[in-house]
Amino acid sequence: MTITAHDIPVWIDPHNTECRFPDVSLALIEPNGLLAVGGNLTPQCLLTAYEHGIFPWYSDGQPILWWCPDPRSVLFPDELRVSRSLNKTIRKNIFTVTLDTAFAQVIEACSKTRPEASGTWITQEMKDAYCLLFELGYAHSAETWFNGELVGGLYGVAIGRVFFGESMFYRQRDASKVAFTCLVRQLDAWGYGLIDCQLSSQHLATLGAREISRRDFCGMLMSDCRLEGHPAPWRFEI
Numbered sequence: 001m002t003i004t005a006h007d008i009p010v011w012i013d014p015h016n017t018e019c020r021f022p023d024v025s026l027a028l029i030e031p032n033g034l035l036a037v038g039g040n041l042t043p044q045c046l047l048t049a050y051e052h053g054i055f056p057w058y059s060d061g062q063p064i065l066w067w068c069p070d071p072r073s074v075l076f077p078d079e080l081r082v083s084r085s086l087n088k089t090i091r092k093n094i095f096t097v098t099l100d101t102a103f104a105q106v107i108e109a110c111s112k113t114r115p116e117a118s119g120t121w122i123t124q125e126m127k128d129a130y131c132l133l134f135e136l137g138y139a140h141s142a143e144t145w146f147n148g149e150l151v152g153g154l155y156g157v158a159i160g161r162v163f164f165g166e167s168m169f170y171r172q173r174d175a176s177k178v179a180f181t182c183l184v185r186q187l188d189a190w191g192y193g194l195i196d197c198q199l200s201s202q203h204l205a206t207l208g209a210r211e212i213s214r215r216d217f218c219g220m221l222m223s224d225c226r227l228e229g230h231p232a233p234w235r236f237e238i
Contacts, residue, residue, distance in 0.1 A: 033069030
């Protein structure tokens with residue numbers, strides 16, 4: 001097999017403060033979407049990446065890996081699907097859902113190693129970077145509480161009127177789905193047009209996520225990321 005330059009992800013100097021990423025069309029086909037290696041997790045670098053449809057995903061002991069898969073899993077807020085059973089759970093009000101009240105706790109819970117996985121991709125470096133983005137008003141969390149205990153939630157990054165979902169967790173059935181549903185409904189009310197789910201999963205597909213081409217996704221970012229988003233900290237208004 002002949003190896004070409006297109007088969008090798010681009011190296012980014014970790015000391016490069018300009019955070020210039022290669023064109024996403026250069027991402028590898030296999031593994032799907034691997035675009036670059038290296039760089040850093042400064043706020044400038046992360047925000048530049050997200051604006052171009054790129055996100056970091058790597059494990060402890062690896063250099064930072066940057067991805068932009070094709071196709072892309074997204075959820076348009078007005079296409080949210082809520083099952084009867086989930087709606088019933090929400091109407092029972094057994095959970096309390098909040099926004100931006102326990103970001104560090106949420107990302108810590110998301111970082112815990114799952115029984116079926118070896119290691120975690122949410123390294124301490126990642127946690128520190130996203131907590132800084134939270135302090136700067138770009139990262140947000142949705143939390144689900146039961147009797148005062150955090151039982152589920154999710155976090156992500158917002159630029160303009162796009163929310164880039166990163167990870168979710170649950171300790172009680174439907175807790176993460178309730179947080180996600182409440183957040184999507186609020187984002188819809190605020191006029192957000194796109195939620196990035198990165199890679200497709202059965203869990204998100206049941207809530208209405210679907211795949212679109214990388215070209216279409218990045219085209220939407222060019223307009224939606226330039227719109228004025230809702231100011232931080234986020235609180236429910238519906």
